Amino acid sequence: MEKFQNGSKGNGLRATVHVSPGEVLYVAEPFAYTVKKQGRGLVCEYCLRATVKLLQCSQCKFAKYCGKECQTKAWLDHKRECKCLKSTKSKFDTDTVRLVGKIVFKMIRKSPCPSEELYSVPELETNFGKISKEYKKEFELFADMLQLYLKEEISDVSQLLSDVNLPELFAKVTCNRFSIVNGEMLAVAVGLYPGMSLLNHSCEPNCKIVFIGRHLHLRAIRKIQAGEELTVTYIDQLMPTVERQNQLKSKYCFECDCRLCQTCDNDERMLSGDRQASEKTKDLVSKVLELQSKKQWGESLALCRAQLERNTGLVPDKNIYQLRILDYAMDACMTLNLPEEALRYGYRTLEPYRYYTSGINASQALQMIKIGPLLGQQGKLLECMSMFQEAYGIMKIFYGREHPMTQNLIKILGC
Secondary structure, eight states, X not given: XXXXXXXXXXXXXXXXXXXXXXXXXXEEOOSEEEEOGGXXXXXXXXXXXXXXXXXXXXXXXXXXXXXXXXXXXXXHHHHHHHHHHHHHTTTTOOHHHHHHHHHHHHHHHTOOOGGGSSOOGGGSOOOTTTSOHHHHHHHHHHHHHHHHHHTTTOSOHHHHSTTOOHHHHHHHHHHHEEEEEOXXXXXXXXXXXXXXXXOEEOSSOSEEEEEEXXXXXXXXXXXXXXXXXXXXXXXXXXXXXXHHHHXXXXXXXXXXXXXXXXXXXXXXXXXXXXXXXXXXXXXXXXXXXXXXXXXXXXXXXXXXXXXXXXXXXXXXXXXHHHHHXXXXXXXXXXXXXOHHHHXXXXXXXXXXXXXXXXXOOHHHHHHHHHHHHHHHHTTOHHHHHHHHHHXXXXXXXXXXXXXXXXXXXXXXXXX
16 A cells, blocks of 8 residues: 545545455554553453453553563653653543643654654644634643643753644644444554545445454455555444434544445434434433443433333334344343343344445444354354354454454354
8 A cells, every 4th residue: 555645635545455354454553552441450460451451560550461561562662651650640631631641651762663664743734723712722621731741851851842832733633533443342442543544534444454352453354456545434434424424523623425324324224214213212322321431320221211212113123223222132131141132122223224334334343253152052052153154254354353342253153
């Protein structure tokens, strides 16, 4: 692949040869990364593997590693932030502040980094001139927090990096960072991969980003011709056009002009059914998600059951908000050990997922992986194995055989 100028979109990446589905186009190391709040104490700060017993840094008492080897490898990037964490007792340690702190230390060090082979940190877009005053104030606050966080090591960042505007650096990192997802599909870290920031968005992408530990793998998910632009999706694709456009405009300051956005394909189906009932279901989605984030599974399931009952005959399962509620109801039932009810909801999601994902998609495979064990618990072993087999066919393209979830399927299927 190579970097190229793509008209109004600016920089981009394109294939230089024909690429088949499932091929890995690039493997990138992060310029800098940090474990997110929800991942702390669960994964190693270096390799990001989930480990029951983690070794605590003896100095800051904050960073944790799976063993001495990872701790030693992490020391070059950790030694300066270690003093900051120790002196502030993590008072100013938000995920973003800690990540930008690591970036600042690395920029000061001026050591060559493989992740800047295609694109460097100074070249990254910021969109600072396009963002709202509220966002600018937020980034200014983050910049003040960073100065306080780093003062044990750096009295004034601007003196060491005179060409760096800290609020703009926060805008740059916010716009270009990647959420690092582990083998259990949990977002455990956040990192900056400058070269991969060249990838432009499409609601119908031809590539997918997958993480194996801290390494980013760029995988082709369909046939790509030589000279064709490589694209990924920046957002959840399963939204009506207006919602996708609003999210892209708010977070990334552009409007998508892909085929799906121009034709509004799927919108009629996603919003099908009684309009008023659909709107009420949409309003409920965020409430249920909030309850589940607080682990209030019983309350969330009660809301889902009541809404699904009210929607009978009014809102079909292909309605995107109905599909979300079915998903949340299944998750709640699985957590509350209600396998039969969970399976009923899961079955109802399969046809809509197949339709919206045009035959194969990672979301469809992940749903099958969730439903498979429910079938096994009900003694439907042939159907269970068939579902795992179908999921495996998708996963090996989208995630590769080396991904932990694909490896689990390989063990189950014996292939």
